[in-house]
């Protein structure tokens with residue numbers, strides 16, 4: 462089996478054949494299956510990976526072998542697979558942009574949100590709301606760029622990606638039991654278009670968003686080196702996240718994974734709106750999911766597999 466996979470998951474191999482092997486042999490779909498994955502991060506662009514190690518990593522990840530417990534019930538840190546210079550990360554669940562996932566999710570999924578506000582104002586508001594409720598918040602950069610968080614640096618591209626590719630994003634989400642209705646879809650797409658057309662909604666200086674979050678109490682971590690993510694862990698085990706350091710210890714420093722703690726989306730949505738209406742809460746949760754998928758698709762390559770941890 463491994464020989465066959467090795468043949469197919471090589472650099473420059475046909476990605477649809479690779480998709481087939483991932484799906485049939487290992488049971489994992491890649492972004493390419495949904496016509497997503499416009500970025501470059503993914504196994505097909507790597508020459509430093511042992512395919513047997515890689516497939517072993519996927520299987521052990523899916524088994525929950527690298528899960529560890531966390532205290533927070535809302536996303537705290539970014540999906541980014543990298544660590545700080547000492548090999549650690551802030552402890553907490555992960556979603557695209559860390560606390561910023563809740564800024565974009567509550568914007569895209571709340572039809573009543575005030576549309577004249579800017580991303581900077583929304584960031585300030587959400588960080589303060591979370592702080593008042595006693596939640597830790599955080600953002601990150603890295604040691605070599607002015608805005609080292611892809612979810613923040615490319616927030617405009619992510620909204621554009623949602624506007625252009627919502628049907629593919631919805632197809633992916635539905636494979637993992639996140640079902641988005643036509644009405645919910647039109648609310649999110651309408652908001653994405655509004656923001657893309659609103660002058661100065663997205664701040665030109667992307668690091669100013671990270672700075673605004675920090676000035677309002679968010680923690681900051683500086684991640685180091687290049688993106689080495691080889692998959693997207695879609696974790697639905699409540700109260701846990703994936704231990705990035707444990708994966709590196711098992712396979713090597715170049716084996717990283719994006720971590721999406723999808724179990725937090727609903728609890729985050731509940732904290733973000735003043736409503737007990739289940740549909741309104743679900744819509745925010747789904748908008749957070751859409752922002753996470755779109756961010757993965759903007760940054761990730763079609764060869765990037767999704768590894769559900771159930």
Ligand SMILES: [Zn+2]
Pocket residue numbers: 539540541557558559601609610611612613
């Ligand atoms: Zn990030």
